[in-house]
Amino acid sequence: MILAFYHKRIILIVALLSIIAGLTAATYARTRxxxxxxxxxxxxxxxxxxxxxxxxxxxxxxxxxLKSVDSEIRILESRRVIEDTLSALDPVTLFPEIAHPRLFxxxxxxxxxDQLEKAIxxxxxxxxxxxxxxxxxxxxxxxxxxxxxxxxxxxALADAYLKRRRAIFDIPRSPFLASELxxxxxQLKSIEGQIQALKSEYDIVxxxxxxxxxxxxVDSIVQRRRQxxxxxxxxxxxxxxxxxxxxxxxxxxFDFREQSNQNQNDDDRNVLLRLELERDRLAxxxxxxxxxxxxxxxxxxxxxxxxxxxxxxxxxxxxxxxNPTIPFLSNHLLTLEIEQDAVARQIDELxxxxxxxxxxxxxxxKAESELRDLERTRGVMEDIYRDYAQRTExxxxxxxxxxxxxxxxxxxxPAVAPATGTSMAPSFIIAGLVGGILLGGAAGxxxxxxxxxxxxxxxxxxxxxxxxxxxxSDTDGExxxxxxxxxxIHLAAQLRxxxxxxxxxxxxxxxxANDGDGxxxxxxxxxxxxxxxxxxxxxxxxxxGDGTGQLAAINAGADDKTDGDADAGTGERxxxxxxxxxxxxxxxxxxxxxLWVSRQATGSALxxxxxxxxxxxxxxxxxxxxxxxxLILSPPIGNSHLARRLxxxxxxxxxxxxxxxxxxxxxxxxxxxxxxxxxxxxxxxxTGRHFHIPxxxxxxx
Numbered sequence: 001m002i003l004a005f006y007h008k009r010i011i012l013i014v015a016l017l018s019i020i021a022g023l024t025a026a027t028y029a030r031t032r033x034x035x036x037x038x039x040x041x042x043x044x045x046x047x048x049x050x051x052x053x054x055x056x057x058x059x060x061x062x063x064x065x066l067k068s069v070d071s072e073i074r075i076l077e078s079r080r081v082i083e084d085t086l087s088a089l090d091p092v093t094l095f096p097e098i099a100h101p102r103l104f105x106x107x108x109x110x111x112x113x114d115q116l117e118k119a120i121x122x123x124x125x126x127x128x129x130x131x132x133x134x135x136x137x138x139x140x141x142x143x144x145x146x147x148x149x150x151x152x153x154x155x156a157l158a159d160a161y162l163k164r165r166r167a168i169f170d171i172p173r174s175p176f177l178a179s180e181l182x183x184x185x186x187q188l189k190s191i192e193g194q195i196q197a198l199k200s201e202y203d204i205v206x207x208x209x210x211x212x213x214x215x216x217x218v219d220s221i222v223q224r225r226r227q228x229x230x231x232x233x234x235x236x237x238x239x240x241x242x243x244x245x246x247x248x249x250x251x252x253x254f255d256f257r258e259q260s261n262q263n264q265n266d267d268d269r270n271v272l273l274r275l276e277l278e279r280d281r282l283a284x285x286x287x288x289x290x291x292x293x294x295x296x297x298x299x300x301x302x303x304x305x306x307x308x309x310x311x312x313x314x315x316x317x318x319x320x321x322x323n324p325t326i327p328f329l330s331n332h333l334l335t336l337e338i339e340q341d342a343v344a345r346q347i348d349e350l351x352x353x354x355x356x357x358x359x360x361x362x363x364x365x366k367a368e369s370e371l372r373d374l375e376r377t378r379g380v381m382e383d384i385y386r387d388y389a390q391r392t393e394x395x396x397x398x399x400x401x402x403x404x405x406x407x408x409x410x411x412x413x414p415a416v417a418p419a420t421g422t423s424m425a426p427s428f429i430i431a432g433l434v435g436g437i438l439l440g441g442a443a444g445x446x447x448x449x450x451x452x453x454x455x456x457x458x459x460x461x462x463x464x465x466x467x468x469x470x471x472x473s474d475t476d477g478e479x480x481x482x483x484x485x486x487x488x489i490h491l492a493a494q495l496r497x498x499x500x501x502x503x504x505x506x507x508x509x510x511x512x513a514n515d516g517d518g519x520x521x522x523x524x525x526x527x528x529x530x531x532x533x534x535x536x537x538x539x540x541x542x543x544x545g546d547g548t549g550q551l552a553a554i555n556a557g558a559d560d561k562t563d564g565d566a567d568a569g570t571g572e573r574x575x576x577x578x579x580x581x582x583x584x585x586x587x588x589x590x591x592x593x594x595l596w597v598s599r600q601a602t603g604s605a606l607x608x609x610x611x612x613x614x615x616x617x618x619x620x621x622x623x624x625x626x627x628x629x630x631l632i633l634s635p636p637i638g639n640s641h642l643a644r645r646l647x648x649x650x651x652x653x654x655x656x657x658x659x660x661x662x663x664x665x666x667x668x669x670x671x672x673x674x675x676x677x678x679x680x681x682x683x684x685x686x687t688g689r690h691f692h693i694p695x696x697x698x699x700x701x
Contacts, residue, residue, distance in 0.1 A: 005692035015440035022432015026425035033147035033421040038413035084160035091119035147417040154415035177392040469683030479525040507650035518687030519656040531595035536628035647679025
């Protein structure tokens with residue numbers, strides 16, 4: 001509500017403009033008379049026309065009742081029907097404004113074609129075609145300022161629709177279907193002749209059986225050729241091996257060789273063996289001196305002596321015979337070469353048979369492709385011929401029945417001139433009021449979104465991130481109202497309760513961005529609160545002027561009972577502090593006890609930017625020893641660097657912004673400048689706050 005009352009001017013202006021536009025439109029709104037006519041659609045089999053008489057495409061129109069009625073409505077709203085209606089009524093008579101000169105008479109009127117286009121657009125906007133409650137009744141309505149002309153237009157539209165519908169559906173189909181049937185019959189006979197000629201050319205009885213036999217024959221020949229080639233390779237290997245072996249064999253081979261000195265009937269060894277066996281038998285039974293045993297020993301020596309004799313001749317026998325392998329290998333090689341020649345002739349014959357079989361398969365494949373295309377074409381032509389035959393008979397029957405059949409679209413209620421009309425004036429007025437409310441609200445939202453000044457303390461806290469420690473509404477005066485005094489007491493308590501290093505704040509600087517933001521009034525009120533309300537020795541340093549204005553305002557607002565010599569509570573008064581050297585700060589006592597005001601502070605060392613920072617800091621320390629709290633009024637931060645310079649020297653900086661005056665970017669730049677200088681910000685004081693909601697409404701909140 002605060003935002004709404006703050007932007008009330010913009011909201012009211014935009015709302016009034018919308019209301020005025022609605023009233024203006026209502027003033028120029030004319031009463032229109034709507035003539036009505038009812039048309040009944042009787043759905044039967046003939047109503048659903050066929051868009052493709054050949055039947056190769058799906059039907060566009062559905063035989064479903066509601067969809068058929070909707071199709072009739074689309075025909076009724078078509079451009080062709082509207083053009084026929086305007087041709088019967090004359091577009092200029094129906095809409096005289098299309099013949100008027102354009103652009104307030106500066107341009108000539110439109111051409112006849114452009115006039116017709118404009119008349120068609122206006123006709124479509126004023127025409128209403130509706131289906132009544134999902135039935136087969138269609139309501140035609142046309143609005144016009146002349147009731148008789150509106151009725152004539154509806155009747156002309158119904159007549160043009162019936163003519164157009166008759167031209168669409170009354171199309172004889174049997175002649176076309178009969179000619180197409182004859183043409184497809186000729187094509188079918190031609191395809192049959194081509195199939196017979198193709199079979200005769202390729203000598204085909206049953207293509208499938210002959211193709212299978214030809215494929216089996218090719219496969220058999222291939223298998224036999226592979227086996228013969230394998231045998232040929234084996235024969236070549238055997239012939240090569242036989243020739244190699246035969247070349248390596250000698251013509252004669254060594255049979256045996258024998259050398260011996262043994263004669264025929266030489267039994268010395270056998271005798272020796274028998275004697276030794278007999279000796280061993282006797283030796284095992286008798287003593288060595290047994291005479292028979294000794295006799296055997298002599299016989300053995302004699303036989304051995306005889307065997308060692310060299311008087312026996314030595315015989316050598318060598319025998320060489322013809323190699324028997326040569327005749328065998330020669331015969332086998334001859335057999336292999338003969339078989340190899342036979343196999344070569346067999347492979348040649350198989351190759352010839354394979355070539356013939358492959359050519360036959362190729363011819364059959366070609367014949368199959370051509371025959372398949374012809375048969376496919378014949379199948380499609382037979383289906384088309386059959387379908388055309390059925391459709392031709394059906395079309396003939398329908399055309400014969402249509403000659404004695406009544407129309408399935410009838411005008412139930414012709415249009416008559418209406419007695420009462422309707423006006424858009426109330427609608428325009430309501431639209432203006434509703435639009436005023438909506439546009440006014442939108443204008444308020446847009447103004448709030450574009451607003452860059454602050455009107456509430458929480459907006460400052462949200463945007464700057466700095467707490468709003470006080471807000472004053474009567475900063476044009478001296479903060480004498482009870483509410484302002486309570487806000488000053490609250491502000492003073494916050495400054496004294498939150499100190500630095502367990503010490504209450506003694507040096508406080510007021511920083512503002514613009515002149516006249518109320519920082520001087522807030523500083524004076526806070527100084528009076530510290531001096532009178534808390535009994536603290538307070539010094540107000542005015543670096544924006546010479547201090548006489550601050551002293552005069554304080555003295556003018558002082559209590560009449562205060563004589564300026566002593567404090568009411570303590571009866572104590574400090575003497576005037578005079579300057580002790582060039583550049584020192586001079587202070588003057590005010591009419592309020594314990595409150596001093598600087599004099600010509602801008603010319604002192606504290607107010608000069610040429611003074612070293614160390615000297616300014618020492619000066620503030622000396623003043624801090626004499627006073628309990630010091631309030632410093634610095635010039636606007638956009639005009640002077642003095643506020644940024646003193647910000648790190650004081651205990652706290654208080655930002656001062658004026659409601660509905662200080663812009664958000666300026667306040668943000670003021671905050672950033674103080675923080676960048678190293679100063680601490682204790683909070684922000686909002687001055688000049690207004691309460692936009694009337695008091696009468698506030699009582700109910």
